[in-house]
Amino acid sequence: MSSPNVHHEPLIRIAKRDGLAVWKNWLIRLVFVLIALLLSGLFIYAVTKLNPLKVYAAMFEGALGTKRRVWITIRDTMMLLCIGVGLAPAFKMKFWNVGAEGQILVGGVATAGLMIYLGKSAAMSTPVMLLVMALASIVAGAVWGVIPAVFKARWGTNETLFTLMMNYVAIQITSYCVALWENPFGSNTVGQINPQTKAGWFPRVFGLDFGLNVIIVMALTIGMFLYLKYSKHGYEIAVLGESERTARYAGIKPSRVFIRTMAISGAICGLAGFIAVAGASHTISTSTAGGRGFTAIIVAWLAKFNTFVMLLISFLLVFLQKGAIEIASQFKLNDFASNVITGIILFCIIASEFFINYRVIFHKRKEAGSK
Amino acid sequence: MRGVTKTFGAVVANNKVDLDIRRGEILSLLGENGSGKTTLMNMLSGIYFPDAGEILVNGKPVTIRSPKDAFDLGIGMIHQHFKLVDVLTATENILLGLHEKGTLNLKAAAEKITEICRKYGFVVDPNKKIYDMSVSEKQTVEIVKVLYRGANILILDEPTAVLTPQETRKLFDVMRNMKADGKAIVIITHKLHEVMEISDRVAVLRKGEYIGDVPTSETNPQKLTDMMVGRAVSLNIDRPDPVNRVKRLxxxxxxVRNVYGLRALDSVSFDVYGGEILGIAGISGCGQKELLEAIAGLQITESGSSIRFYPGETSESKELVGLSPLDIKKAGVGLSFVPEDRLGMGLVGAMDMTDNMMLRSYRNGRSAFADRKNPKKLAEQVIEQLEVVTPGVSTPVRRLSGGNVQKVLVGREIAASPKVLMTAYAVRGLDINTSYTIYNLLTEQKMQGVAVVYVGEDLDVLLELCDRILVLCSGKVNGIVDARTTTKEEVGLLMTNLRKEEIHE
Structure with missing residues (x-):
C-alpha cells in the first residue's frame, strides 16, 4: 500500500444543525448584513476612495431622504411584493413560472387600453373604471399563466421555457399597442394617459399618495399567506410541489392543480400590471415590468414563500436599488459600482442561510468548544 | 475503529464505538433501524468524517477524508442504493473516477475485469450497459468496481435486500471466495438466517452504542435478536385461521402495459377475501407494483380488465377499472395502500406527521380551510400505539429512521379503517422488532375482517404470515397456493419457472 497516512484532519468541516432558536437565526442574519456593509465599505474605499459612511448615508438619503422618496420606495416595494406574492404559489408547487414579466405586461396592456378608451368616452366614473380595469388585468394575467399550465398538464411541456417564451410574446404585443396608442404622434411612447382628467388613475386614499397600492397589496399578502398555509388548496400545492407521485397517490389531480394555481399566479401578476399602470406610471411601455418579474423570484425563494418575509425582502431590494441610484448620481459613480454593492449584500444574505443550516467546525477545535 | 463518535444535530448516531475488522473473515453488522450501522460504515468509507475517535488500518492511525482516501487504504463500500451511470457500460462505470496515467485503455480494463470475475466467480459482461442489467448484475458491477480499485476491506450494505434466494446464494459463494483470498468483509443485513449462514462473527449495535461481538458458531437467531433489541423478543408469527371469509375484490x-408498451400484467385473475391475508410472491419487477397500483386506480388498464369490489352482502358490487383514486374513495370503497416507495409516494418527506396524516383526509369538511386538529390527534395516537420514535408531531418525517417512517405510513393507512389493505414490501429495510410489529398489525386487521394483500420478498415470512400465496411470474399468475401446506421450494419454483400456457376454464 502506498503511504496514505499523509493526510491530516481536514481544516474545516461542515455539520448540519437543526433546531436553532429563532432569535439566533435573526442574529446570524444581522451579523451578515453588517459583514456585507463592511465588505461593501472596503470595496467603495478601494475603488473610489470615498468615505463609505458618507456613501451609505447617501444611499439612505436616496431611498428614504424625503417624504416623496419614502412614498416612491413604498410604492416600488408594494409592486415587487405583489409580484412575489403572485409567484409564491407557483414556485411552492415547483412550477417554474419565470413568466411574471409577460403576465405583468398583458395585465398592464389591458389596463392601459381600457384607460385610454374608457377615458375618451368618459362614460364611467373612476371607481367603476378601476374595477373594470382590475378585472381585465386579472383575466389577462390568468390567461397568460394558464396557457403554459395547460400545455404542461396535457403534453408535459417544460414550463420554464414556455413561460419565458410567453414573455417575448407579451413584449411584442406591448410594442404593438405602444405603436397603436402612441401620443404625441411620432414619439413612439404612449405618454401619460388622461393627464387632465386623471380618469382611471388611483385616487388618494386617506390622503396618502399610494394608499390604494398599499391596501391592495397588503390584502393580497395576507390572503396568500392564509391560502398557502391553511387552505385545502394550499395543502394540495405543497404536496404536489414535494412529489407528484404522492399527490396522485392521495387522489390529487396534478393537471387540475397546475392549471388552477397558475391561474391564480398569473392573475396576481396581471393585477400587478394594473397597479403599475393605474397606480404608478399611468402609462405603458415594454419596460413597465422592468425585470421585476425576475427579481420577484428571488423575493419568493429567499422568503421561502412566507409572504410576510417577502415584504421585508422586497423593501430591502428596493431600498438598495434606490440607494444605488442616488450614490450613482451624487458621487458620479457609474451604475455598476452600486450594483456591485447590491450584489455583495444579497450574497451575504444568502450566505447567512447557509450558516443557519450548517455549522463549521475548525480543525482541532473540539466539540465542547463549538457547542 | 476506536471510540468513534458521530452526531447529526442533536442525534448521536454513533457513540464511542470500537470495532475490529479482521482479514479472511466475514463480519456481520447487526442492529435495529437507526442503530448507526450505515453511519459507522460510511465513516470507514470516507463519506462522513467522525466527530471523535480514531480509525486504524493495519495498526496505523489514518485519516479518511473522502471515499478516495478510503480506496487508497483499500476500503471499499457497496451501497444499498447503487451509484452507477445508466448509459455507460460496466467497464466505463468501473473506471469512472480513477485517475490512471496514460490513455484510457478500455480493452485492457475489460480484461482485468474479466480476470477479477474469474477469480471470485462473478458473471458480468464488461461491455453491457447498466440500463440493460438486472439488479443483481448491477450489484456485481459495484462489487467488481471496488475490487478493481484494490480493496482489501469490503463493506456490503444490505446486499441481499434486492436479490432472489438464488441470487443470494451466488453472492454468498462469491463472498466466501473473497474471504478465502484473505479479504476482510463486513456485511450489513437484517436477515438473521443469512447472518447465521454466511458470517464468522457478528457485531451488534444498539442505539448507536456498540454492544459486543460473538462468533457466529456460538450464537443463534434468538440470542442475537435479544442482543439487538436489548430484551427478549418472540420470533414467532401468530397465524389464526381466517374467520368469516367474504369476497371483497x-x-x-x-x-397493464408499462412505459415501454410491454405487458407488465398479463390477464391476471384472482379473488381477494376479507378476513385473510393474501400473500403475493415473485421476483422483483414481475408486476407486483403494477398490480397494486392498478387496484388503487393509479395505472391505466387495458380494455377487458375488470376489478369488482364487493362492499357487503346486501349492496351491489362496483367496477373500479377506470376510476381515479379520488373516485374510488368517493365510491365508498375502503381501500388503503402502503406503497413500496414510502417517502416518494406514500408520504411527503418534508412535511411533519400531522400534515402527512392529512394526506388521505384533508378533503373532509366543507370549509375551504383544512382541519389540522384531528390529524394532529391521529398523529399523536399513532406515535403512542406504534411506538414511533420521533421528537414530536412537528418533525418532518424525512428525519425519522426507516422503521419509524413505515410505522407512520402503516398507522395512517390502518386508521382509515379500510375494507381492503394493500401493502408492498411493508417490512423492507426494517429491523426485526419493527417487522414483527407490522406482521402483528396486519394479522390484527385480518381478524377484524379486512382483506389484506401482502406483497413480500422474504419467502419464510410469506409462508408463516399469509393464508394464501399468489405467485407472479413475468406479469402472469403462475399459481395460487395454500400457505399452510406449501413449501419454500414450491413457491421458489413458481417464481422462476413460468408454467406452460394452460387452457383456461
Whole structure:
C-alpha cells in the first residue's frame, strides 16, 4: 500500500444543525448584513476612495431622504411584493413560472387600453373604471399563466421555457399597442394617459399618495399567506410541489392543480400590471415590468414563500436599488459600482442561510468548544 | 475503529464505538433501524468524517477524508442504493473516477475485469450497459468496481435486500471466495438466517452504542435478536385461521402495459377475501407494483380488465377499472395502500406527521380551510400505539429512521379503517422488532375482517404470515397456493419457472 497516512484532519468541516432558536437565526442574519456593509465599505474605499459612511448615508438619503422618496420606495416595494406574492404559489408547487414579466405586461396592456378608451368616452366614473380595469388585468394575467399550465398538464411541456417564451410574446404585443396608442404622434411612447382628467388613475386614499397600492397589496399578502398555509388548496400545492407521485397517490389531480394555481399566479401578476399602470406610471411601455418579474423570484425563494418575509425582502431590494441610484448620481459613480454593492449584500444574505443550516467546525477545535 | 463518535444535530448516531475488522473473515453488522450501522460504515468509507475517535488500518492511525482516501487504504463500500451511470457500460462505470496515467485503455480494463470475475466467480459482461442489467448484475458491477480499485476491506450494505434466494446464494459463494483470498468483509443485513449462514462473527449495535461481538458458531437467531433489541423478543408469527371469509375484490383479466408498451400484467385473475391475508410472491419487477397500483386506480388498464369490489352482502358490487383514486374513495370503497416507495409516494418527506396524516383526509369538511386538529390527534395516537420514535408531531418525517417512517405510513393507512389493505414490501429495510410489529398489525386487521394483500420478498415470512400465496411470474399468475401446506421450494419454483400456457376454464 502506498503511504496514505499523509493526510491530516481536514481544516474545516461542515455539520448540519437543526433546531436553532429563532432569535439566533435573526442574529446570524444581522451579523451578515453588517459583514456585507463592511465588505461593501472596503470595496467603495478601494475603488473610489470615498468615505463609505458618507456613501451609505447617501444611499439612505436616496431611498428614504424625503417624504416623496419614502412614498416612491413604498410604492416600488408594494409592486415587487405583489409580484412575489403572485409567484409564491407557483414556485411552492415547483412550477417554474419565470413568466411574471409577460403576465405583468398583458395585465398592464389591458389596463392601459381600457384607460385610454374608457377615458375618451368618459362614460364611467373612476371607481367603476378601476374595477373594470382590475378585472381585465386579472383575466389577462390568468390567461397568460394558464396557457403554459395547460400545455404542461396535457403534453408535459417544460414550463420554464414556455413561460419565458410567453414573455417575448407579451413584449411584442406591448410594442404593438405602444405603436397603436402612441401620443404625441411620432414619439413612439404612449405618454401619460388622461393627464387632465386623471380618469382611471388611483385616487388618494386617506390622503396618502399610494394608499390604494398599499391596501391592495397588503390584502393580497395576507390572503396568500392564509391560502398557502391553511387552505385545502394550499395543502394540495405543497404536496404536489414535494412529489407528484404522492399527490396522485392521495387522489390529487396534478393537471387540475397546475392549471388552477397558475391561474391564480398569473392573475396576481396581471393585477400587478394594473397597479403599475393605474397606480404608478399611468402609462405603458415594454419596460413597465422592468425585470421585476425576475427579481420577484428571488423575493419568493429567499422568503421561502412566507409572504410576510417577502415584504421585508422586497423593501430591502428596493431600498438598495434606490440607494444605488442616488450614490450613482451624487458621487458620479457609474451604475455598476452600486450594483456591485447590491450584489455583495444579497450574497451575504444568502450566505447567512447557509450558516443557519450548517455549522463549521475548525480543525482541532473540539466539540465542547463549538457547542 | 476506536471510540468513534458521530452526531447529526442533536442525534448521536454513533457513540464511542470500537470495532475490529479482521482479514479472511466475514463480519456481520447487526442492529435495529437507526442503530448507526450505515453511519459507522460510511465513516470507514470516507463519506462522513467522525466527530471523535480514531480509525486504524493495519495498526496505523489514518485519516479518511473522502471515499478516495478510503480506496487508497483499500476500503471499499457497496451501497444499498447503487451509484452507477445508466448509459455507460460496466467497464466505463468501473473506471469512472480513477485517475490512471496514460490513455484510457478500455480493452485492457475489460480484461482485468474479466480476470477479477474469474477469480471470485462473478458473471458480468464488461461491455453491457447498466440500463440493460438486472439488479443483481448491477450489484456485481459495484462489487467488481471496488475490487478493481484494490480493496482489501469490503463493506456490503444490505446486499441481499434486492436479490432472489438464488441470487443470494451466488453472492454468498462469491463472498466466501473473497474471504478465502484473505479479504476482510463486513456485511450489513437484517436477515438473521443469512447472518447465521454466511458470517464468522457478528457485531451488534444498539442505539448507536456498540454492544459486543460473538462468533457466529456460538450464537443463534434468538440470542442475537435479544442482543439487538436489548430484551427478549418472540420470533414467532401468530397465524389464526381466517374467520368469516367474504369476497371483497374480484380481479378478472387485468392487463397493464408499462412505459415501454410491454405487458407488465398479463390477464391476471384472482379473488381477494376479507378476513385473510393474501400473500403475493415473485421476483422483483414481475408486476407486483403494477398490480397494486392498478387496484388503487393509479395505472391505466387495458380494455377487458375488470376489478369488482364487493362492499357487503346486501349492496351491489362496483367496477373500479377506470376510476381515479379520488373516485374510488368517493365510491365508498375502503381501500388503503402502503406503497413500496414510502417517502416518494406514500408520504411527503418534508412535511411533519400531522400534515402527512392529512394526506388521505384533508378533503373532509366543507370549509375551504383544512382541519389540522384531528390529524394532529391521529398523529399523536399513532406515535403512542406504534411506538414511533420521533421528537414530536412537528418533525418532518424525512428525519425519522426507516422503521419509524413505515410505522407512520402503516398507522395512517390502518386508521382509515379500510375494507381492503394493500401493502408492498411493508417490512423492507426494517429491523426485526419493527417487522414483527407490522406482521402483528396486519394479522390484527385480518381478524377484524379486512382483506389484506401482502406483497413480500422474504419467502419464510410469506409462508408463516399469509393464508394464501399468489405467485407472479413475468406479469402472469403462475399459481395460487395454500400457505399452510406449501413449501419454500414450491413457491421458489413458481417464481422462476413460468408454467406452460394452460387452457383456461
Amino acid at each position: 374480484e380481479i378478472h383479466n387485468l392487463s
